[in-house]
Amino acid sequence: NPQAMEPINLEGLSLSEGIREAPVCILVLGMAGSGKTTFTRSLIQHAKEQYNPYVVNLDPACREVPYGTHVDIRDTVNYREVMKEYKLGPNGAIVTSLNMFTTKMSQFAELLRRAGERGHKWCIIDTPGQIEVFTWSASGSIITEGLATMFPTIVVYVMDVPRSSCPTTFMSNMLYACSILYKTQLPFLVALNKIDLHDCSFVQEWMTDFEAYQEALEQEKEHSFVNNLTRTMSLTLDTFYENLSTCGVSSKTGVGFVQLMQKIGECVKEYERDYKRVYELMRKNQLKMKQKAEVPKTNAEDAGEAVPLGLSLEDPPSSSGSMFLMAPGLVPTSNDEDDLVEMEEDPKQPAEEQNFQGFVQSHLAAQQSKRDKAQHQQSQ
Numbered sequence: 001n002p003q004a005m006e007p008i009n010l011e012g013l014s015l016s017e018g019i020r021e022a023p024v025c026i027l028v029l030g031m032a033g034s035g036k037t038t039f040t041r042s043l044i045q046h047a048k049e050q051y052n053p054y055v056v057n058l059d060p061a062c063r064e065v066p067y068g069t070h071v072d073i074r075d076t077v078n079y080r081e082v083m084k085e086y087k088l089g090p091n092g093a094i095v096t097s098l099n100m101f102t103t104k105m106s107q108f109a110e111l112l113r114r115a116g117e118r119g120h121k122w123c124i125i126d127t128p129g130q131i132e133v134f135t136w137s138a139s140g141s142i143i144t145e146g147l148a149t150m151f152p153t154i155v156v157y158v159m160d161v162p163r164s165s166c167p168t169t170f171m172s173n174m175l176y177a178c179s180i181l182y183k184t185q186l187p188f189l190v191a192l193n194k195i196d197l198h199d200c201s202f203v204q205e206w207m208t209d210f211e212a213y214q215e216a217l218e219q220e221k222e223h224s225f226v227n228n229l230t231r232t233m234s235l236t237l238d239t240f241y242e243n244l245s246t247c248g249v250s251s252k253t254g255v256g257f258v259q260l261m262q263k264i265g266e267c268v269k270e271y272e273r274d275y276k277r278v279y280e281l282m283r284k285n286q287l288k289m290k291q292k293a294e295v296p297k298t299n300a301e302d303a304g305e306a307v308p309l310g311l312s313l314e315d316p317p318s319s320s321g322s323m324f325l326m327a328p329g330l331v332p333t334s335n336d337e338d339d340l341v342e343m344e345e346d347p348k349q350p351a352e353e354q355n356f357q358g359f360v361q362s363h364l365a366a367q368q369s370k371r372d373k374a375q376h377q378q379s380q
Contacts, residue, residue, distance in 0.1 A: 024153070039249070054122065061128065189245045214231065
């Protein structure tokens, strides 16, 4: 639950101090129904003694979660009220709720910083069930990049093994995993979930042996066009499979979580080795942009000068007794008077000035006589 805090200096946290060592932020992503929430609960239980995880729930639409949370988006945003007030559907309300949460990103980052100082080595973040809502929205990118520029951050992609036993479904999962990897640009770990229902050895075989995957595709007699497309995609993803880290787990029985935590440790080292310098550079660029935006206006020329947008009814002050119009860029200033070339005087100019001044005076006298005559008639 949110606690009362003193004013937060986000610049000092995220930009000036650099990337902190703790807590390690673990973003749990996955397709709807892949078992993310149950996986998060089991990961919290197994990591409790060694890593003292700080738990965050970013799913505003869930009714309840089977684990205790330190930060819950539902304490900040009311999902149903968002739907009602903005007349949105379920996915639109989730996106809007995440957008509202990102407005509190500075407070969230400060909570994580304090959690790291209190001994929380990990921060486990459960994301919405609709994976595309988080991964392809602006708020999801803000949260992911914001965390990665302040703390070591990795992505754990939860994959439903029984559903992926179909070759085309497996390819869909892999394409989504590939897109998330290249979009987030963070260490990526695939958790092959529900191995208590189906062994995950076939997944690892399909990743390493192209012919084995082709044989599985040939056994699928239906959807020939989809099979041809999937066969082409499998050739394209060979490079993606080479460096992909996987681990089979069962969120229900707890099998495989010891190996999973070891894999997470390897991903943290990968972040330190390959990704940290990228986000350090991003942090420095953000600091430079912020410093440029905060440079104050130091002189009148930079600050500008107030210019009236309307005409005054008063006569303008005359310093030389004459009136002239000139483009603003051609008006001489006091700083460069010495560099100006003196212009030849026009012999007709004094006469023209006298004629114009006489016209102005006669016009003002006529106006004044009309006003006096009108006042005299009103008095009678």
